[in-house]
Amino acid sequence: MYWNHETECIPRDQLEELQLKRLQQTVERAASSPFYSSRGLKDHAITSLADVRKLSFTTKQDLRDAYPYGMVCTSLDDVVRLHSSSGTTGIPTVIYHSAGDIDRWTDLVSRCLYMMGVRKNDVFQNMIGYGLFTGGLGLHYGAERIGCLTIPSGPGNTKRQFKFMKEFDTTVIHVIPSYALHLADTLESMGVDPRKEFPFLKSALLGAEPHSEETRKKVEEFFGIDAYNSYGLSEMNGPGVAFECPEKTGMHIWEDAYLVEIVDPETLQPVPPGTTGELILTTLTREAMPIIRYRTKDLTSMITEECACGRTHRKITRFTGRSDDMMILKGVNIFPVQIEAVLNGTRGVGRNYQIILESKGHNDHMIVKVEIDSSLSIDDFKSLDKLRQNIVRDLRDEILITPDVDLCAPGSIPVAQGKAIRVIDNRTL
Ligand code: AMP
Ligand code: ZN
Numbered sequence: 001m002y003w004n005h006e007t008e009c010i011p012r013d014q015l016e017e018l019q020l021k022r023l024q025q026t027v028e029r030a031a032s033s034p035f036y037s038s039r040g041l042k043d044h045a046i047t048s049l050a051d052v053r054k055l056s057f058t059t060k061q062d063l064r065d066a067y068p069y070g071m072v073c074t075s076l077d078d079v080v081r082l083h084s085s086s087g088t089t090g091i092p093t094v095i096y097h098s099a100g101d102i103d104r105w106t107d108l109v110s111r112c113l114y115m116m117g118v119r120k121n122d123v124f125q126n127m128i129g130y131g132l133f134t135g136g137l138g139l140h141y142g143a144e145r146i147g148c149l150t151i152p153s154g155p156g157n158t159k160r161q162f163k164f165m166k167e168f169d170t171t172v173i174h175v176i177p178s179y180a181l182h183l184a185d186t187l188e189s190m191g192v193d194p195r196k197e198f199p200f201l202k203s204a205l206l207g208a209e210p211h212s213e214e215t216r217k218k219v220e221e222f223f224g225i226d227a228y229n230s231y232g233l234s235e236m237n238g239p240g241v242a243f244e245c246p247e248k249t250g251m252h253i254w255e256d257a258y259l260v261e262i263v264d265p266e267t268l269q270p271v272p273p274g275t276t277g278e279l280i281l282t283t284l285t286r287e288a289m290p291i292i293r294y295r296t297k298d299l300t301s302m303i304t305e306e307c308a309c310g311r312t313h314r315k316i317t318r319f320t321g322r323s324d325d326m327m328i329l330k331g332v333n334i335f336p337v338q339i340e341a342v343l344n345g346t347r348g349v350g351r352n353y354q355i356i357l358e359s360k361g362h363n364d365h366m367i368v369k370v371e372i373d374s375s376l377s378i379d380d381f382k383s384l385d386k387l388r389q390n391i392v393r394d395l396r397d398e399i400l401i402t403p404d405v406d407l408c409a410p411g412s413i414p415v416a417q418g419k420a421i422r423v424i425d426n427r428t429l
Helices: 012-030 049-054 060-065 099-115 134-146 158-167 177-190 213-223 336-344 381-399
Strands: 079-084 094-098 123-126 149-151 172-175 203-207 226-233 238-244 251-253 258-263 277-283 294-300 327-329 332-334 349-360 363-372 404-408 423-425
Touching: 012 049, 012 277, 049 258, 079 099, 094 099, 099 134, 099 238, 123 134, 123 158, 134 149, 134 172, 134 226, 134 238, 158 177, 172 177, 177 203, 177 213, 177 363, 203 213, 213 226, 226 251, 226 294, 327 349, 332 336, 336 349, 336 363, 336 381, 363 381, 381 404
Parallel strands: 123 149, 123 172, 172 203, 203 226, 349 423, 363 404
Antiparallel strands: 079 094, 226 238, 238 251, 258 277, 277 294, 327 332, 349 363
16 A cells, blocks of 8 residues: 555654654755855754745756756766756756656656556556656656556657557556546547557556546546546656545645745735745755745645545645646646747737637637837738748747647727737646
8 A cells, every 4th residue: 555654654753753853954055055055054053944934945947947957966977867847948957866856756656657557567658748847757767667568659649649548458647637638538439448448557657748537537437447637747757746545535645855935926925824825845865956935836735634544744735736837738738938938039029919729529728919119011922821831830839739839900909908918828737
């Protein structure tokens, strides 16, 4: 039932003792990176867990400013891997890992998988991107450590996914929720009953993007399986940060590896359990690149009730969204400013634009409405079509997703009284 009983069910007082020891080590280690030493990290004595609040927050922007090596605090000789956030902004946020970091991350992922019932006789099909994105390799290593037959099928190529699932008797899939629904749609249109076609399939991990309880239920009912919510972010390794146990009443967040705070995103003061706020995480076991008080921008709340599964690590609720304007489409992080930068750099584009997100079937779809410059005529179809194609191409290069671009006359996008409403999200979660 437990991958590591001692750690997963550690009494709270012992857990806090361990956290304090690890926090002290982390702060000491982090202080040797150029970024944190410039912040005077050494000036703060950490004698209790509450002392973490004396330290400044770290943001995504800090990671970009410290690019490429400003936050590394070991010799580069000891770094064996880098990963990056799924977005494609000019300056990526890059995370470095030592061999020990990879080992500890893998163990956290195995812990999650074991908790949901994955065992060495399972066939694990990993339908998530391999590469800089952490979801592919992170789960791959975790499943292999348990001893599963691990299929690195990667995302997309739906028919091939089905072929593998059928021919290798896949028992567990790792999939982005919107893609799980797409798989269901495709099977339905093929008239295939998944329970007959994949009789060995028993569970799925749904991760990388926000999704609702209804989405989980749809996936579970259609495939006749159990689906578990999996949360992680590249800055905190990737998958393996928080994960549901079979009780399915929130995600256990692994407090031996991460120090957890939930704060009001405006005042940055702690909120009481049960109140939604921004999740702030400090790595407790990372060697090459510790991160202190990272503002995840993800909104959740703390559950304090003990869990019937016996694990003592607290649970957090399903994420309700983010406190910034980052969009997640097909598991890829996109900021409106990326789109704005492309549009600003394009001749013929006017003043205003708007991003509309929709669900097409179960896929995320983006429409970018762009006002043309007043020097162009809305009736000049030929030049407008060329402009449209250029914008589509440049946006695809920047955000890795192909949007529809809708050109419209200058002044035709309504201007809001206050802050511009750049994104209209009509997606069904
Ligand atoms: P990345 O660093 O590219 O892995 O993206 C991490 C972000 O994906 C997180 O900060 C969340 O906003 C989002 N995310 C990942 N897993 C989940 C999940 N299970 N539920 C909601 N959002 C998620
Ligand atoms: Zn539990």
